[in-house]
Amino acid sequence: MDAKKCDVDLTQAYRLLHPKHTVLLSCTDKKGTPNIITLAWCMPVSVKPPMLALSIRPTRHSYKMIEETKEFVINIPTMSIIKETLFCGRRSGKQHDKFKETGLTPLPAKIVKPPIIKECIAHLECKLHQKIPAGDHDILVGEIFAAYVNEGVFDKIYDLNKVKPIHHMGGDDFATLAPKVIRPQLES
Numbered sequence: 611m612d613a614k615k616c617d618v619d620l621t622q623a624y625r626l627l628h629p630k631h632t633v634l635l636s637c638t639d640k641k642g643t644p645n646i647i648t649l650a651w652c653m654p655v656s657v658k659p660p661m662l663a664l665s666i667r668p669t670r671h672s673y674k675m676i677e678e679t680k681e682f683v684i685n686i687p688t689m690s691i692i693k694e695t696l697f698c699g700r701r702s703g704k705q706h707d708k709f710k711e712t713g714l715t716p717l718p719a720k721i722v723k724p725p726i727i728k729e730c731i732a733h734l735e736c737k738l739h740q741k742i743p744a745g746d747h748d749i750l751v752g753e754i755f756a757a758y759v760n761e762g763v764f765d766k767i768y769d770l771n772k773v774k775p776i777h778h779m780g781g782d783d784f785a786t787l788a789p790k791v792i793r794p795q796l797e798s
């Protein structure tokens with residue numbers, strides 16, 4: 611039977627695009643104070659040069675830090691740090707030292723000044739390339755200068771038997787992927 615199509619309030623339309631793979635962005639201000647912001651709106655946009663795009667509200671404390679230093683790291687968390695991931699998305703660096711309060715560990719990055727987050731499984735070090743206004747958020751395009759992953763969990767694709775990625779449904783709701791990869795065979 612054909613399903614009836616139900617209208618969705620336009621302020622909730624973005625949720626039809628969720629779940630979204632969730633990341634932790636680490637950044638610093640010009641004095642070197644570090645911060646973490648949780649982001650669901652992050653996607654690859656170029657292979658050569660390697661680039662990604664983020665959508666960040668200009669009111670975020672992290673936004674100002676990225677504007678100051680023009681550098682950041684995208685860290686990939688897993689379900690083992692789901693509470694810390696929510697914390698970094700519900701508290702602001704204006705009032706909170708998120709590394710201290712979550713217990714997440716900053717480690718030096720290879721190229722950029724902001725630290726990587728040790729407990730995450732992968733890290734993409736980026737420099738700000740472009741900023742594009744888009745409604746109540748800005749699109750920040752970053753060029754990736756280094757990328758690395760924990761040994762044994764990635765061979766061109768993640769091994770879902772070993773890692774459980776965090777996907778944001780909306781609000782405080784998350785999901786993860788079943789450890790099953792499907793590769794459809796096309797006829798020609």
Ligand SMILES: Cc1cc2nc3c(=O)[nH]c(=O)nc-3n(C[C@H](O)[C@H](O)[C@H](O)COP(=O)(O)O)c2cc1C
Pocket residue numbers: 632645646647648649650651652665666667669670671672673695696698699700701702703704747778781
């Ligand atoms: C799961 C999740 C995903 C989020 N995704 C985004 C996002 O893509 N862009 C954004 O601007 N804020 C996003 N937020 C909100 C920020 O993470 C939140 O406002 C945070 O407290 C900002 O921290 P800051 O003020 O220290 O920068 C998200 C929050 C959660 C919980």
